[in-house]
Amino acid sequence: MAPSVSLEVGSDGVAIITLFNPPVNALALPVLAGIKEKFDEAMRRDDVKAIVVTGNAGRFSGGFDINFLREVQKTGDTSLLGRVSIDLMTYTIEEGQKPSVAAIDGLALGGGLELAMACNARVSTSKAQLGLPELQLGIIPGFGGTQRLPRLVGLSKAIEMMLLSKPVGAQEGHELGLVDMIAPQAELLAAARKWALDIAEHRRPWMQSLRRTDKIEGLSDAREIIKFARAQAKKNAPNMRHPQHCLDAIEEGVIAGGFAGALMEEKLFTQAVFSDTSKALINIFFAQRNTTKVKGVTDLGLKPRALKKAAVVGGGLMGSGIATALILSNIPVLLKEVNDKFLQAGLGRIKGNLQSRVKKGKMTEEKMAKTLSLVKGVLDYNDFKTVDVVIEAVIENIGLKQQIFADLEKVCSPTCILATNTSTIDLNLVGEKTKSGDRIIGAHFFSPAHIMPLLEIVRTDKTSPQSIVDLINLGKVIKKTPVVVGNCTGFVVNRVFFPYNMAAPLLLDLGVDLYRIDAVVKAFGMPMGPFALADLVGFGVALAVGQQHLQAHPERGYKSMFIANLMKEGRLGQSTGKGVYQYDERRRAKPDPVAMKIAQKTQQEAGKMPGGKPIKISDEEIAEMLLFPVVNESARVLEEGICAQASDLDIATVMGMGFPAYRGGVCHWADAVGIKYIVTKLQKWTELYGDFFKPCTFLVERAASGVKLSEPVSSNAKSRL
Numbered sequence: 001m002a003p004s005v006s007l008e009v010g011s012d013g014v015a016i017i018t019l020f021n022p023p024v025n026a027l028a029l030p031v032l033a034g035i036k037e038k039f040d041e042a043m044r045r046d047d048v049k050a051i052v053v054t055g056n057a058g059r060f061s062g063g064f065d066i067n068f069l070r071e072v073q074k075t076g077d078t079s080l081l082g083r084v085s086i087d088l089m090t091y092t093i094e095e096g097q098k099p100s101v102a103a104i105d106g107l108a109l110g111g112g113l114e115l116a117m118a119c120n121a122r123v124s125t126s127k128a129q130l131g132l133p134e135l136q137l138g139i140i141p142g143f144g145g146t147q148r149l150p151r152l153v154g155l156s157k158a159i160e161m162m163l164l165s166k167p168v169g170a171q172e173g174h175e176l177g178l179v180d181m182i183a184p185q186a187e188l189l190a191a192a193r194k195w196a197l198d199i200a201e202h203r204r205p206w207m208q209s210l211r212r213t214d215k216i217e218g219l220s221d222a223r224e225i226i227k228f229a230r231a232q233a234k235k236n237a238p239n240m241r242h243p244q245h246c247l248d249a250i251e252e253g254v255i256a257g258g259f260a261g262a263l264m265e266e267k268l269f270t271q272a273v274f275s276d277t278s279k280a281l282i283n284i285f286f287a288q289r290n291t292t293k294v295k296g297v298t299d300l301g302l303k304p305r306a307l308k309k310a311a312v313v314g315g316g317l318m319g320s321g322i323a324t325a326l327i328l329s330n331i332p333v334l335l336k337e338v339n340d341k342f343l344q345a346g347l348g349r350i351k352g353n354l355q356s357r358v359k360k361g362k363m364t365e366e367k368m369a370k371t372l373s374l375v376k377g378v379l380d381y382n383d384f385k386t387v388d389v390v391i392e393a394v395i396e397n398i399g400l401k402q403q404i405f406a407d408l409e410k411v412c413s414p415t416c417i418l419a420t421n422t423s424t425i426d427l428n429l430v431g432e433k434t435k436s437g438d439r440i441i442g443a444h445f446f447s448p449a450h451i452m453p454l455l456e457i458v459r460t461d462k463t464s465p466q467s468i469v470d471l472i473n474l475g476k477v478i479k480k481t482p483v484v485v486g487n488c489t490g491f492v493v494n495r496v497f498f499p500y501n502m503a504a505p506l507l508l509d510l511g512v513d514l515y516r517i518d519a520v521v522k523a524f525g526m527p528m529g530p531f532a533l534a535d536l537v538g539f540g541v542a543l544a545v546g547q548q549h550l551q552a553h554p555e556r557g558y559k560s561m562f563i564a565n566l567m568k569e570g571r572l573g574q575s576t577g578k579g580v581y582q583y584d585e586r587r588r589a590k591p592d593p594v595a596m597k598i599a600q601k602t603q604q605e606a607g608k609m610p611g612g613k614p615i616k617i618s619d620e621e622i623a624e625m626l627l628f629p630v631v632n633e634s635a636r637v638l639e640e641g642i643c644a645q646a647s648d649l650d651i652a653t654v655m656g657m658g659f660p661a662y663r664g665g666v667c668h669w670a671d672a673v674g675i676k677y678i679v680t681k682l683q684k685w686t687e688l689y690g691d692f693f694k695p696c697t698f699l700v701e702r703a704a705s706g707v708k709l710s711e712p713v714s715s716n717a718k719s720r721l
């Protein structure tokens with residue numbers, strides 16, 4: 001159905017204006033034009049005394065149409081953005097001749113809430129969610145939100161809601177003054193009609209949010225609040241300008257009044273729409289929603305079967321994390337271990353995971369007890385016939401896994417999904433001793449599994465679309481972002497992470513200071529540098545993972561002795577108090593002269609420094625030498641069809657390896673930097689430092705043809721999905 005807006009006038013003289021644009025009634029251009037047209041008509045008509053605006057099908061509005069924002073970013077045409085804030089929200093609605101009330105059910109986000117705030121009052125159901133989440137898209141509110149929200153709820157709360165993109169529920173909104181009245185769903189429209197008539201007939205005040213001053217703090221308090229918020233934003237988002245611009249608009253409103261603030265907001269909003277940050281974050285918004293659209297799988301009309309009961313085999317760190325994720329979403333779990341000692345340890349870890357939520361105030365003791373009761377520890381497979389999905393999470397031993405899957409095939413129902421959390425073993429090998437290849441699938445979680453948002457769903461050429469659809473659905477139920485990937489060493493995240501983790505010691509061997517490498521990567525926006533990460537995961541794991549890549553792709557590996565040399569000195573990473581860094585009792589890291597000496601010794605032994613002297617290199621080039629190899633491996637992943645679409649790689653790198661979301665994920669970033677430039681650099685480093693940097697044919701071809709990495713791979717590519 002085409003987006004539209006309807007107007008219906010009741011015998012009471014109230015015009016009901018309804019937004020239709022499923023699924024979230026986004027404010028697409030025709031909707032905005034429709035609102036303007038219907039408001040103008042209602043203002044003109046003699047039989048209309050007051051107006052109620054509402055959204056169709058239980059949702060007020062999810063805000064300005066983000067598809068349209070993306071279009072504007074592509075065309076670069078600012079005129080398309082229009083003057084909605086001033087002409088429509090302020091002059092037509094807020095300052096209109098007749099009062100208007102927003103009747104809010106469900107979502108009122110971004111432009112949706114801004115529309116509601118431009119009305120003279122708001123009535124909502126108890127299920128309403130109200131927020132201005134624009135900053136998570138790299139923009140600032142642009143329909144007057146930076147002015148009206150502080151005037152309705154006070155500066156501190158408004159700033160918190162905007163900077164954290166955090167909505168409030170109806171009850172809190174009511175307490176704050178954002179919602180004037182909460183009504184039962186069935187009575188929402190009637191209550192809003194009455195409120196609108198009460199304003200028209202002077203039984204209630206005719207409020208205009210933009211003109212209000214009662215909730216805004218005095219100038220000096222306001223300055224302090226904004227100053228504090230600026231410092232917080234700088235700390236939390238050092239590479240982003242739009243949070244500061246949001247505060248600029250708010251500040252202008254406090255100093256010069258709401259109208260002046262709205263004018264500044266309009267200007268800064270337009271600027272933000274064209275920023276690289278917004279392009280990147282909008283890419284992430286759509287990429288995240290695209291992961292569940294898998295060609296040849298989710299377009300077959302298959303209905304996901306509800307996986308109501310699960311079993312996890314192995315109660316170690318991963319198994320207990322997976323079980324925690326399942327029970328947190330109310331899915332009962334059988335946790336299987338080989339003996340009582342391991343079982344109790346696994347159950348203890350699950351309890352610990354929940355206790356830490358209680359400590360952080362995310363869960364009550366009562367809820368914890370209820371959640372914990374959903375897990376049952378077992379030492380045999382007796383109850384496995386009752387489960388809909390099994391996730392195996394034992395140690396990486398092929399023989400053991402093969403035995404487990406052969407056993408599972410015997411004891412589980414023939415429709416049960418048999419998943420493995422392996423991060424290294426070929427899935428075809430795991431299922432080799434079974435005839436259940438169609439329901440054997442990878443469910444690769446990231447540690448800690450109950451916290452990390454990504455789930456790699458690994459399919460083989462035997463896995464059935466139904467099994468994939470079922471697991472995608474389970475991923476959504478347990479609040480993960482599922483990405484469907486093909487079967488190869490390291491799947492997607494670990495595979496593109498390998499070259500990054502090898503480039504760091506390679507740079508070190510070329511004479512670059514190791515702490516500088518970490519600092520550059522942090523400044524780029526990763527949560528931590530590669531050496532700090534190695535310390536965190538522990539050197540045993542880091543070495544084992546590196547080894548797999550070297551075995552799978554010896555021609556493009558780099559073997560460094562740095563970690564091995566640290567281990568010889570008894571430094572194993574953060575858990576032992578020292579690795580690349582030394583750690584105090586509160587696990588705060590400090591550079592360590594001993595590690596630096598070991599680094600120098602490794603450099604000498606490696607003999608990579610040209611003429612025995614450290615290379616001279618800029619910070620920018622350090623970041624490039626670490627991350628262009630990631631782009632290179634991503635290109636291989638795309639060419640081989642391990643990832644069906646570049647946007648999946650964007651999500652996988654952001655959620656799995658901490659690639660900064662505001663750079664849009666690895667493919668989006670590579671396109672922004674320029675594939676040609678990347679290939680030229682890789683070729684130069686190949687000549688200087690060896691084949692580790694050699695660009696793959698696919699990337700070279702894309703550079704030559706000018707086709708972006710994010711463009712679809714042609715259908716004759718050798719797909720392994």
Ligand SMILES: C[C@H](O)CC(=O)SCCNC(=O)CCNC(=O)[C@H](O)C(C)(C)COP(=O)(O)OP(=O)(O)OC[C@H]1O[C@@H](n2cnc3c(N)ncnc32)[C@H](O)[C@@H]1OP(=O)(O)O
Nearest residue numbers: 024026062063064065066067109110111133141142143289
């Ligand atoms: C000028 C203004 O200040 C600027 C703005 O208003 S910018 C927009 C501000 N609004 C937002 O940021 C809200 C973005 N949307 C969301 O957070 C979530 O989609 C939601 C909470 C509204 C709904 O979540 P959920 O029910 O899980 O459904 P979800 O899968 O996310 O979305 C359903 C569909 O609606 C689309 N959609 C959601 N919000 C949209 C929007 N504002 N514009 C266009 N499409 C939107 C999604 O892309 C998705 O499309 P698909 O089915 O084709 O993939």
